Amino acid sequence: MNTEMDSGASWRGVPLSEMYGSQSPWGSPEFSLVSPSFNHAVLYHVPSDGCLAGDKPPKPQTGHDKWDSEHVRMPCSSHSLYPVEDSNGDSHLKKRWEMIENALSKPIRNSQDLANTILSYNTKFRNTWKFRGLHKLFNEYLEEEESQYFFDVTLPEIAKLALALPKLIQSPIPLLKKQKNRSVSLSQQQIACLLANAFFCTFPRRNSTKPTSEYNSYPFFNFNTYRFYEATDSDSNLEKLKCICHYFRRVVTKVPGGVVSFSRRGVPARGLPHWPNSQRALASLPLHVDASRTIEDADALIQVDFANKYLGGGVLGHGCVQEEIRFVICPELMVSMLFTEVLSPNEALMIIGAERYSNYTGYGHTFRWAGDCVDLTPFDSSGRRRCAVLAIDALPYSSVIREFSRDAITRELNKAWVGFSFDTDPQSERPQYPGVATGNWGCGAFGGTTQLKSLLQLMACAQARRPMAYFTFGDNQLRDEIVDMYNLLARHNVTVGQLYKYIVKFSQDKDVAVSRLHPYLEQVVKSGANTSPPPTTRSAATKRNDDVMETSITETVPATVIELDSQLQTHSPDLFIEDDIDQSLLEVTIESEKKANAHTNIQTNNQTDKNEASTPQKRMSLFDTMQKIESDQNPTASNTLPGNQRRNSLLNDTDVSMDEEKSDPATELKKKIAKKITDYFSKKSI
Numbered sequence: 001m002n003t004e005m006d007s008g009a010s011w012r013g014v015p016l017s018e019m020y021g022s023q024s025p026w027g028s029p030e031f032s033l034v035s036p037s038f039n040h041a042v043l044y045h046v047p048s049d050g051c052l053a054g055d056k057p058p059k060p061q062t063g064h065d066k067w068d069s070e071h072v073r074m075p076c077s078s079h080s081l082y083p084v085e086d087s088n089g090d091s092h093l094k095k096r097w098e099m100i101e102n103a104l105s106k107p108i109r110n111s112q113d114l115a116n117t118i119l120s121y122n123t124k125f126r127n128t129w130k131f132r133g134l135h136k137l138f139n140e141y142l143e144e145e146e147s148q149y150f151f152d153v154t155l156p157e158i159a160k161l162a163l164a165l166p167k168l169i170q171s172p173i174p175l176l177k178k179q180k181n182r183s184v185s186l187s188q189q190q191i192a193c194l195l196a197n198a199f200f201c202t203f204p205r206r207n208s209t210k211p212t213s214e215y216n217s218y219p220f221f222n223f224n225t226y227r228f229y230e231a232t233d234s235d236s237n238l239e240k241l242k243c244i245c246h247y248f249r250r251v252v253t254k255v256p257g258g259v260v261s262f263s264r265r266g267v268p269a270r271g272l273p274h275w276p277n278s279q280r281a282l283a284s285l286p287l288h289v290d291a292s293r294t295i296e297d298a299d300a301l302i303q304v305d306f307a308n309k310y311l312g313g314g315v316l317g318h319g320c321v322q323e324e325i326r327f328v329i330c331p332e333l334m335v336s337m338l339f340t341e342v343l344s345p346n347e348a349l350m351i352i353g354a355e356r357y358s359n360y361t362g363y364g365h366t367f368r369w370a371g372d373c374v375d376l377t378p379f380d381s382s383g384r385r386r387c388a389v390l391a392i393d394a395l396p397y398s399s400v401i402r403e404f405s406r407d408a409i410t411r412e413l414n415k416a417w418v419g420f421s422f423d424t425d426p427q428s429e430r431p432q433y434p435g436v437a438t439g440n441w442g443c444g445a446f447g448g449t450t451q452l453k454s455l456l457q458l459m460a461c462a463q464a465r466r467p468m469a470y471f472t473f474g475d476n477q478l479r480d481e482i483v484d485m486y487n488l489l490a491r492h493n494v495t496v497g498q499l500y501k502y503i504v505k506f507s508q509d510k511d512v513a514v515s516r517l518h519p520y521l522e523q524v525v526k527s528g529a530n531t532s533p534p535p536t537t538r539s540a541a542t543k544r545n546d547d548v549m550e551t552s553i554t555e556t557v558p559a560t561v562i563e564l565d566s567q568l569q570t571h572s573p574d575l576f577i578e579d580d581i582d583q584s585l586l587e588v589t590i591e592s593e594k595k596a597n598a599h600t601n602i603q604t605n606n607q608t609d610k611n612e613a614s615t616p617q618k619r620m621s622l623f624d625t626m627q628k629i630e631s632d633q634n635p636t637a638s639n640t641l642p643g644n645q646r647r648n649s650l651l652n653d654t655d656v657s658m659d660e661e662k663s664d665p666a667t668e669l670k671k672k673i674a675k676k677i678t679d680y681f682s683k684k685s686i
Contacts, residue, residue, distance in 0.1 A: 010291055010292040011288060011292070011479070012288075012289050012479060012483045013287045013288040013289050013483055013486075014287065014288055014467075015288070016298075018286040018288065018435075018467055019286065019288060019301055019433075019435035019467045019468075019469050020300060020301075020434055020435070021433030025434075026386065028300050028433050028434040029433050030381060030386070031352055031423050032423055033050055033380075033381055033382045034046065034185050034259065034261055034384070039182045039183065040183040040184075040185065041171070041173070041174050041183070041184050041185070042061060042185045043060065043061050043169065043170075043171050043184070043186045043187070043190055044058040044059060044060055044185070044186065044190065044259060045058055046058075050382065052382070052383035055257055057187050057190075057256070057257050058187050058257075058259065058383070060170045060190065061171045062170050062171065063170055063171030064171075065077050066172035067080075070175060070177075071173060072174075073205055074169065074173075075096065075100060075165065075197055075202040075204060076165045078095065078097075080095065080096045080204045081093040081096060082096040082121060082204075084123075096202075096204060097166075099120065099121040100163075100200070101163060102120075103117045103120045104162060105159075105163075108156075108159070109151055110138065110147075110151060111131065111139060111147075112135070114134065114151075115129070115135075115229075118131075121202070122201055122207065125207065125224075129224055129230070132231075132232045133227075133228070133229050133230050133232050133237060133238065133241070134241075136232050137241050137242075138151075141235075141238050142242075150245065154245070154249050154252065157248075157252035158196050158199060158252060159196075159200070161192060161193055161248075161251075162193065162199070162200050162202065164193055165197060168193045169193065169194070175218075175339050175340075175341065176262065176264040176339050178217075178341050178343075178344050178347070179344060179347070180264065180266075181263075181264060181265055183261060183263040183264070184339060185259055185260065185262070186259065186260060186335070187258070188251070188255075188258045188259065188353075189251075189255050189257075191260060192248075192251040192252075192255075192256070194338060195247075195248075195331060195332075195335060196248070198222055198223050198334070199223055199248070201222040201224050202222070203222050203338070206220070217341050217342045218310070218339075218340070218341055219311050219312050219337035219340070219342075220312075220337070221334075221338045223316060226314075226317040228317065234318065234320075234365055235365075235368075236320040236364065236366070236368075239369045240315070240320065240324070242369040243329060243331070243369050244328060244331060246357060246369065246372065247331040247358070250357055250372075257383070258379060258383050259353055259382065259383045259384055260332055260352065261350075261351070261353055261384060262336050262339075262349065263349065263350045263352075263422070264348075265347065265349070265422055266344065266346050266347040266348075267346055268346070269346075272346065272417070273413075273463050273496075275410060275413055275459075275497060275500040276497050276501055277497050278459075278463060278496035278497040278500070279495050280462045280463050281490075282458065282459070282486070282489045282490055282494055282499065283489075283490035283491075283494075285458065285461055285462040285468060286435070286468070287458070287467070287470070287482075288435075289470045289471075289479045289482050289483050290469065290470070290479070291472045291475060291476045291479045292474070293471060295439055296330075299377065300386055300434050301388075301437040302350075302388045302422070302437065302466070303388065303389050303437045304390050304392060304419070304436060304437060304438040304439070304441060305323050305333075305391040306392075306439075306440075306441050307323055307343070307349075307391035307393045308393055309342050309343045309393040311340050311349065311391055312324070312327050312333075312336070315327040315334065320364055320365070320367045321364055321444060321445075322444075325367060328358070329356055329357065329358040329359070329360055329373070330357065330387075332353075332354040333351055336351060343391070345411050345414065348391060348392045348415065348419035348422065349391040350389070350390050350419070350422050351388070351390075351391070352384050352387070352388045352389075353383075353384030354389060355375045355377075355385055356377075356387075357372070358371070358372065358373050375387075388434075390419045390420075390422065391419075392415050392416060392418075392441070393415070394442025394446055395408055395411060395442065395446070395448075396442075397446065397448060398447065399447075400512055400514055401512055403447065403448060403452065404506070404507035405507060406504050409452075409456065409507065412442075412453070412456050413456050413459060413460055413500070416456060416460035417463055420436050420461055420463075420464040420466050421463075421466075424464055429465070430465070431465050431466070431467065432464065432465045435461075435466050435468060435469055436461055436466050436469065437469045438468065438469070438471070439470060439471040439473060440453065440454075440472070440478075441453050441457060450478055451481070451514055451517045451518055452503070452514070452517065454470060454478075455485070455503065457470070458482075458486065459499060459500065462496050470482060481518065485521065485522075488522060488525055492525050492526070499521075502521055502525070503517075505524075
């Protein structure tokens with residue numbers, strides 16, 4: 001049936017309701033409840049029934065300070081000492097928290113006072129921290145009235161919040177270390193307190209950029225360690241600061257009452273899928289591909305963070321792409337940087353409950369704060385907003401050859417699957433809900449290609465039995481290519497294992513060209529033979545199938561594509577030093593592939609005939625939204641690197657979708673189923 005799409009179409013595939021397992025986003029199953037255990041540290045008191053009040057912050061859980069390598073070294077610890085010189089020039093150790101209390105208790109009237117306050121307990125950096133970006137923000141970028149209100153009203157409250165640390169955090173915070181499946185849950189109030197301390201750069205041992213430092217394998221967390229307060233060459237960095245200031249304005253005005261969970265998950269080599277032998281049918285995967293919406297708008301789905309292996313990437317530096325933007329519009333995500341060690345190839349991090357505080361426009365250098373966001377996402381039974389953000393880091397590539405190597409392909413499949421299979425039932429063959437909301441993962445500055453990455457994520461979702469919603473960021477052609485390729489694979493009953501073998505065989509060609517991947521797959525799937533990649537003269541465009549899946553007609557948006565900077569390696573010499581791929585993660589895959597090769601080649605050659613018949617920007621003044629935010633804050637409405645090795649990772653991705661109708665697998669699935677930074681700076685309380 002030939003049903004060409006209307007030119008105004010936004011999405012193709014199955015409706016979003018197929019991603020939920022319900023007609024409503026909030027009818028989708030909840031994730032496991034928060035429950036204190038040996039591997040889940042809950043830093044607030046959980047009532048006996050497990051349910052929080054929701055209208056006020058939970059009480060802190062009591063405990064004892066731990067000053068060791070397994071826990072966050074807290075600024076308020078009695079073990080946190082700092083060398084100071086007396087009037088005679090002699091050096092002696094002093095409790096650093098006393099220095100911090102003394103500094104933050106004094107009036108801070110302008111950006112110079114703020115800089116001097118931070119340096120008073122970070123004296124080692126007097127000659128290196130110049131705070132140029134901070135001075136530019138408050139002295140040039142914002143209106144005079146905005147800046148003055150920040151220092152007169154907002155900043156004193158941030159200081160009070162920071163100094164409440166000993167009261168709000170009474171239990172030690174465990175570090176989420178590599179190869180340890182552990183979780184940490186904190187209240188939003190506790191997170192705000194930790195971020196306030198990061199704002200004032202109070203955390204001990206977190207300012208060093210030396211490769212030998214204790215926290216070398218953790219992201220930067222004090223706001224100026226990676227020079228967040230220094231950058232003046234891009235307005236986007238100042239706009240990120242506006243997002244942070246807006247967040248603090250919100251939380252000091254009305255304390256949020258929810259909680260957030262952070263769960264690190266790793267899977268050992270023996271637990272990873274045997275990709276060549278996987279019998280998961282791609283046709284069983286519900287697929288929705290959208291060119292207009294964004295991942296963060298995909299309510300109730302698992303929203304993929306195109307992460308850096310050091311979480312947050314360049315959020316406290318020059319970075320301003322997918323991960324960094326998500327972290328500044330939802331600043332509670334940033335606290336993960338305090339305790340999450342660099343991710344290994346077989347690990348992912350799930351964050352459940354983060355609230356969104358800001359809207360934005362643009363991307364990269366065009367990023368701009370666009371006013372207050374009132375997050376209406378409902379809470380789950382544990383008091384977390386029903387927003388799940390999944391951090392998975394892709395490998396950076398210097399060439400297509402490296403991206404298409406079997407080791408790299410297997411690594412990316414394992415990484416995606418470890419994240420996508422979070423909180424699934426390994427014994428069940430039923431679809432697992434909610435689905436995954438993702439897009440062009442690792443396809444910007446990290447050099448990945450959308451043709452391959454979309455297929456790998458499709459395979460990982462099929463293996464995890466989770467539906468997939470793919471967002472192409474305004475690229476209608478990519479949307480159509482993804483859906484057309486899925487239709488082809490589904491119509492011929494291609495399994496995850498078969499597709500893995502096809503891609504690996506394609507990668508063995510000496511002249512691998514990305515443009516030839518889809519034509520090659522089309523040829524090999526239809527012929528069912530061990531076909532060599534087609535010659536370069538073949539058209540790169542994938543033919544449109546007659547059997548177009550269901551379409552929704554809505555307005556599309558322009559594509560946002562940021563090209564790989566040709567000077568990237570100059571700025572970061574080690575950018576393309578890839579993760580050390582753990583060969584143990586591949587042993588089972590390689591061995592099983594060898595054993596299956598002979599049988600598979602014969603079976604594939606005899607399968608074709610059967611398969612053919614088978615079914616399966618303007619800069620926004622912070623005053624522009626004053627009145628809107630005031631009404632939104634109405635209580636009634638609220639109900640409804642150290643060194644080059646590390647800099648490699650801190651440049652994040654610029655990550656920017658049948659035969660006759662009765663044989664269409666998608667059809668079968670459907671049938672089965674300012675006040676300005678101110679509001680910020682309004683002098684009325686809200």
